[in-house]
Amino acid sequence: MRILILGGTREARELAGALTARHHTVTTSLAGRTSQPDRPPGRVITGGFGGAEGLADYIERARIDYLIDATHPFAAQISANAVAAAEATDIELLRLRRPAWPVPEPNAWVEAENAQAAAGVLPPGATVFLTVGRQGLAPFLARKDCRFLLRSIEPPEEQLPGFVTAIEGRPPFSRNDELALMRRRRITHLVTKNAGGRDTYAKIEAAFILKIRVIMIERPALPKAPEVGSVAAAMEILSQLPAPKRFVFF
Numbered sequence: 145m146r147i148l149i150l151g152g153t154r155e156a157r158e159l160a161g162a163l164t165a166r167h168h169t170v171t172t173s174l175a176g177r178t179s180q181p182d183r184p185p186g187r188v189i190t191g192g193f194g195g196a197e198g199l200a201d202y203i204e205r206a207r208i209d210y211l212i213d214a215t216h217p218f219a220a221q222i223s224a225n226a227v228a229a230a231e232a233t234d235i236e237l238l239r240l241r242r243p244a245w246p247v248p249e250p251n252a253w254v255e256a257e258n259a260q261a262a263a264g265v266l267p268p269g270a271t272v273f274l275t276v277g278r279q280g281l282a283p284f285l286a287r288k289d290c291r292f293l294l295r296s297i298e299p300p301e302e303q304l305p306g307f308v309t310a311i312e313g314r315p316p317f318s319r320n321d322e323l324a325l326m327r328r329r330r331i332t333h334l335v336t337k338n339a340g341g342r343d344t345y346a347k348i349e350a351a352f353i354l355k356i357r358v359i360m361i362e363r364p365a366l367p368k369a370p371e372v373g374s375v376a377a378a379m380e381i382l383s384q385l386p387a388p389k390r391f392v393f394f
């Protein structure tokens with residue numbers, strides 16, 4: 145089958161590997177935000193489609209049989225586009241979204257509905273480890289009474305004010321490295337998104353150990369779609385797809 149994976153996550157790469165190993169024709173689509181992304185097996189296209197209509201056009205032109213949305217849990221726009229495009233083209237959609245981190249104990253972290261709310265929770269004078277990506281920084285940049293250590297995979301494009309220090313880092317991160325970083329930078333607060341998964345959880349463990357306050361930005365709501373939480377669960381469903389015809393040459 146011709147399968148389009150909307151990617152940009154470790155799960156999307158693993159799924160592309162598993163499906164190409166089963167001889168499906170797999171195309172992974174990346175938004176193109178990072179200049180050197182980890183490339184999944186199979187074909188890769190980059191740069192977006194032009195909204196839900198553009199995605200539907202692509203699905204028809206490329207004669208895609210099955211759509212998988214394996215994008216990051218905070219990539220709400222492309223997930224909404226996937227639902228609309230699958231409906232418009234009448235193909236099946238499966239969403240692979242890793243489970244959110246559960247609160248380990250009551251009041252372990254402060255939940256914030258979005259970046260604006262998270263920025264509002266910070267007390268004046270806080271030294272904040274900010275791991276929310278390069279986009280959506282505006283509410284934090286308005287907090288001139290705090291200092292920020294911003295970590296992202298690639299440096300922010302915009303010029304940042306003096307109270308923000310930008311560092312680069314690509315997951316996975318180890319607990320010892322996170323502990324050392326937070327100690328060295330005298331962090332008092334961690335602001336992060338509830339991304340789920342194991343690659344970026346070490347900073348939260350480190351924050352608990354150091355008694356650093358954690359502000360957790362909740363996931364955006366997504367339109368309804370058939371959904372699984374792991375690559376294995378996705379493969380259980382996808383292994384029921386008709387196997388592609390294979391030609392054997394003697």
Ligand code: NAP
Pocket residue numbers: 150151152153173174175177190191192193194195196198199214215216218219220221222223225276277337
């Ligand atoms: P978004 O806000 O949901 O999407 C904005 C636009 O970017 C979409 O309308 C689409 O443009 C394009 N786009 C997004 N993902 C795409 C994909 N996989 N393939 C082709 N086009 C895509 O997305 P975002 O939050 O900026 O995230 C962008 C990408 O980074 C996603 O693929 C996601 O998996 C990955 N990522 C995001 C985060 C995060 O925290 N948001 C973290 C790690 C990785 P068109 O309308 O032109 O098609």
